[in-house]
Amino acid sequence: xxxxxxxxxxxxxxxxxxxxxxxxxxxxxxxxxxxxxxxxxxxxxxxxxxxxxxxxxxxxxxxxxxxxxxxxxxxxxxxxxxxxxxxxxxxxxxxxxxxxxxxxxxxxxxxxxxxxxxxxxxxxxxxxxxxxxxxxxxxxxxxxxxxxxxxxxxxxxxxxxxxxxxxxxxxxxxxxxxxxxxxxxxxxxxxxxxxxxxxxxxxxxxxxxxxxxxxxxxxxxxxxxxxxxxxxxxxxxxxxxxxxxxxxxxxxxxxxxxxxxxxxxxxxxxxxxxxxxxxxxxxxxxxxxxxxxxxxxxxxxxxxxxxxxxxxxxxxxxxxxxxxxxxxxxxxxxxxxxxxxxxxxxxxxxxxxxxxxxxxxxxxxxxxxxxxxxxxxxxxxxxxxxxxxxxxxxxxxxxxxxxxxxxxxxxxxxxxxxxxxxxxxxxxxxxxxxxxxxxxxxxxxxxxxxxxxxxxxxxxxxxxxxxxxxxxxxxxxxxxxxxxxxxxxxxxxxxxxxxxxxxxxxxxxxxxxxxxxxxxxxxxxxxxxxxxxxxxxxxxxxxxxxxxxxxxxxxxxxxxxxxxxxxxxxxxxxxxxxxxxxxxxxxxxx
Numbered sequence: 001x002x003x004x005x006x007x008x009x010x011x012x013x014x015x016x017x018x019x020x021x022x023x024x025x026x027x028x029x030x031x032x033x034x035x036x037x038x039x040x041x042x043x044x045x046x047x048x049x050x051x052x053x054x055x056x057x058x059x060x061x062x063x064x065x066x067x068x069x070x071x072x073x074x075x076x077x078x079x080x081x082x083x084x085x086x087x088x089x090x091x092x093x094x095x096x097x098x099x100x101x102x103x104x105x106x107x108x109x110x111x112x113x114x115x116x117x118x119x120x121x122x123x124x125x126x127x128x129x130x131x132x133x134x135x136x137x138x139x140x141x142x143x144x145x146x147x148x149x150x151x152x153x154x155x156x157x158x159x160x161x162x163x164x165x166x167x168x169x170x171x172x173x174x175x176x177x178x179x180x181x182x183x184x185x186x187x188x189x190x191x192x193x194x195x196x197x198x199x200x201x202x203x204x205x206x207x208x209x210x211x212x213x214x215x216x217x218x219x220x221x222x223x224x225x226x227x228x229x230x231x232x233x234x235x236x237x238x239x240x241x242x243x244x245x246x247x248x249x250x251x252x253x254x255x256x257x258x259x260x261x262x263x264x265x266x267x268x269x270x271x272x273x274x275x276x277x278x279x280x281x282x283x284x285x286x287x288x289x290x291x292x293x294x295x296x297x298x299x300x301x302x303x304x305x306x307x308x309x310x311x312x313x314x315x316x317x318x319x320x321x322x323x324x325x326x327x328x329x330x331x332x333x334x335x336x337x338x339x340x341x342x343x344x345x346x347x348x349x350x351x352x353x354x355x356x357x358x359x360x361x362x363x364x365x366x367x368x369x370x371x372x373x374x375x376x377x378x379x380x381x382x383x384x385x386x387x388x389x390x391x392x393x394x395x396x397x398x399x400x401x402x403x404x405x406x407x408x409x410x411x412x413x414x415x416x417x418x419x420x421x422x423x424x425x426x427x428x429x430x431x432x433x434x435x436x437x438x439x440x441x442x443x444x445x446x447x448x449x450x451x452x453x454x455x456x457x458x459x460x461x462x463x464x465x466x467x468x469x470x471x472x473x474x475x476x477x478x479x480x481x482x483x484x485x486x487x488x489x490x491x492x493x494x495x496x497x498x499x500x501x502x503x504x505x506x507x508x509x510x511x512x513x514x515x516x517x518x519x520x521x522x523x524x525x526x527x528x529x530x531x532x533x534x535x536x537x538x539x540x541x542x543x544x545x546x547x548x549x550x551x552x553x554x555x556x557x558x559x560x561x562x563x564x565x566x567x568x569x570x571x572x573x574x575x576x577x578x579x580x581x582x583x584x585x586x587x588x589x590x
Contacts, residue, residue, distance in 0.1 A: 181205030230266030230508020241451025243384025250425030280346030331392035470494020
């Protein structure tokens with residue numbers, strides 16, 4: 001125990017008051033004699049603060065006002081007890097304030113021994129726990145990230161100007177949290193829920209910790225409802241279900257974010273809340289993305305959580321957890337949520353930077369040993385809940401950037417083992433004009449047909465096998481000129497399928513449109529067309545169905561099943577239109 005104490009006051013104490021303080025110190029710390037250092041500080045307004053070692057007793061007016069503020073904030077943040085009417089809220093505040101007893105709170109205080117690069121080493125906060133928020137004397141908050149025998153490592157959530165050796169740190173006893181509520185829809189916020197879009201304050205309806213336990217096995221329900229992306233290549237071969245975690249992986253500039261954007265746009269009118277978490281992205285990239293979402297009307301049901309490349313590593317580290325806390329507010333309220341983490345490679349790099357500054361030992365590829373836990377505890381929070389637990393779901397689409405298509409690198413391997421499948425985007429396919437550049441062989445959905453509608457399952461048929469056979473046959477036949485009719489037919493069908501899987505950016509297909517494309521493709525309607533004609537004919541055919549065959553589209557949408565009668569009607573209608581279309585091409589005056 002220390003033999004020194006510090007007394008900070010506004011008005012110097014009398015001899016009698018000093019004797020009272022010394023007797024309190026003797027009684028509290030069983031010390032015979034303790035040296036008392038005195039310091040005057042007018043900012044306390046009135047009263048005094050007594051500091052002994054790592055403990056602080058605050059009898060000041062400033063401290064008591066802070067206590068009252070905390071009590072009021074706790075009342076406003078209590079989501080379960082918050083009454084909907086303003087009169088009830090006022091009566092609750094009155095009761096809490098009248099019951100409030102001003103007292104000298106015992107606080108644990110530490111001293112900064114080293115600071116730099118957004119990391120502080122603190123001595124004294126011996127009882128701090130991992131993930132606890134601490135406050136520095138200039139008001140900047142930090143999070144406990146490393147607990148050692150003689151000091152604590154804290155990462156800062158703001159600039160370290162004004163903090164130096166000897167600066168004080170006070171424990172809060174709280175985990176990091178974020179305000180949540182319906183008012184966040186359509187807004188752009190930072191990792192702490194503070195608005196970045198200049199549209200004013202957000203009226204929060206509650207408060208959630210950024211880190212919380214994932215739902216248990218009992219609270220989870222099997223994945224069976226589709227989360228349609230609107231992309232033919234994904235919905236037909238690698239279906240994603242509500243509550244699933246499907247990794248989007250590939251080199252930079254291969255269209256990973258584009259798949260995520262198309263999926264968000266495709267949720268319009270489907271009562272799905274979308275959360276897009278940008279980690280380490282350029283601010284200009286996020287601005288472009290927001291502009292696209294506004295144009296398509298998708299921003300109305302989307303929340304953007306942005307931790308840009310210019311933000312410090314601690315903010316980039318906490319952003320995906322904050323985004324998930326916002327998503328959980330809607331999930332436990334019974335809503336379906338789609339969350340996109342763009343991208344977790346940069347998240348892992350931010351965590352590596354923090355860990356190395358905290359002098360943790362580096363492991364494989366200089367990442368710390370707990371980097372797997374970093375992403376597993378994040379992605380495990382995505383699930384589909386039973387009605388008793390809330391009934392909502394979070395579908396996660398994490399994005400990982402590879403280098404030179406290396407799927408066996410450390411972070412890609414980790415995230416692949418956590419998720420329920422991956423969509424692998426290949427650079428070669430992308431540069432060859434195949435967009436989205438989905439590699440059929442290396443992509444997989446471990447949920448499979450359970451997340452497909454009956455109509456989609458029947459329509460997709462053998463598309464994956466047909467494409468695999470085409471890719472294999474193409475390699476063997478590129479040097480051969482003498483081919484039998486069956487091989488020529490398979491090659492033509494494969495070429496047509498490859499063209500059909502090309503899809504323009506920001507134009508997702510509805511389920512009915514996808515079924516029509518697949519049914520007509522399996523009926524070899526496109527096989528005898530030139531590759532350049534396939535996309536043009538597809539667009540014209542879908543237009544014709546929208547105009548002249550609305551009954552078939554309505555039947556597909558309502559029943560979500562593909563009967564033999566509907567299949568035959570689609571093939572017949574497509575065959576008739578193809579004859580007219582080819583006739584118009586040969587004779588434009590018709």
